[in-house]
Amino acid sequence: MQPDVTMVNMNKGDVRRAVHQRRRSMDPARRNEASQRITEEITTLLSAEAATRVAAYAPVGTEPGAGVLLEGLRDSGVEILLPVSLPHGRLVWGFDHGPESLTTSAYGLLEPRQPHQGTEVLTTCDFVFTPASALSPEGVRLGKGGGYYDRTLAQLSSLVDARGNHPVIVAVVYAAEIVAEVPVEKHDLPVDAVVTEQGVRYFNRRVGNR
Template sequence: MDGIVDNEKRALRAELRERRQQRSAAALDTAAAGVREQLDRLVAEHAVRSMSCFLSTTTEPGTREFIAAAVARGIRVLLPITRADGLLDWAVAEQEGATAEGMFGMPEPVGELLSPDAVNDVDLLVIPAAAVDRSGMRLGWGRGYFDKTIGSMEKCPPVYAVIFDSELLDEVPSEVHDQPVTGVVTPTRTLVLHH
């Protein structure tokens, strides 16, 4: 059974990746502005003082404008750094923070490394996703970092996945280890998904 789900996930990820690569620069700029507006509102609603986010790649809904603005407002933003053991270290985002290519070619912050436990005291987790379904199940990119992080937290805060509007699906293939999210942030809206 797991092999079938694995193949379904792989096929869906490939299709979503291809769709993302076809977006124009203008569409990506518009999406980034929308994501910033939605995340600004979400952070205000939850009175967030400390949170996690991620440095978006060139094909993801942009988070970098939001991160810069949040740091400027005094919000402590933790950014993930991949480790070979499948866990995430964290670094505090800085106004003019340097980045480097991480283990899988993704942008990661350069700075003092904080342990995987550093994320335990945040008010909000904002994570990447390939797609999310209406029940809150998230399809990641297949490495399991965020599923492990969410699954290991004693007191998990609200978790929102950042996706494009078209990536909110009726259903995504899932397995036992996959962790649901509280909701999604898209360029046009923020939705709470009950699971």
């Protein structure tokens, strides 16, 4: 996973636009193959770690894993929590019990029907998989711009400090989206690991010597 050096000295908006344009311009067959490989990497990881519950999301459009990730998670046998977007950049969570348990939001995202739970439910997960636009070589995540996951991960960090239960936070991107430099602000938190079509890479050694 060699970092892409073409986006150095860009601001966050420029990096996001460059990444999203690259996603749109990918050959569909190549993009689908990468998404399938990412799904295989994730399900292999869950099996190796004997995971029983994860928080994830349903990728759409040109996102890594679109069309295959959610079904792959279901096939792996783990319990799956999916996010529901609320006003003011808030996420709540509900369980995925199959396609019939989900509804399509105004944003075109698949979301669980009620009941929903707050961020504290994430402390019961083995892994939390997060979308990202890009990632630095040190694991600093550049989100999609809405701040939903920035707020959630900050809240989760506070809950973890209080409760001691720490799920592994994993960003999901294409390999080319690990870039040499990501603009960083005080609220930006590094993830523990990244999964791409090239494999899983850990940044935080406290989660295991992998």
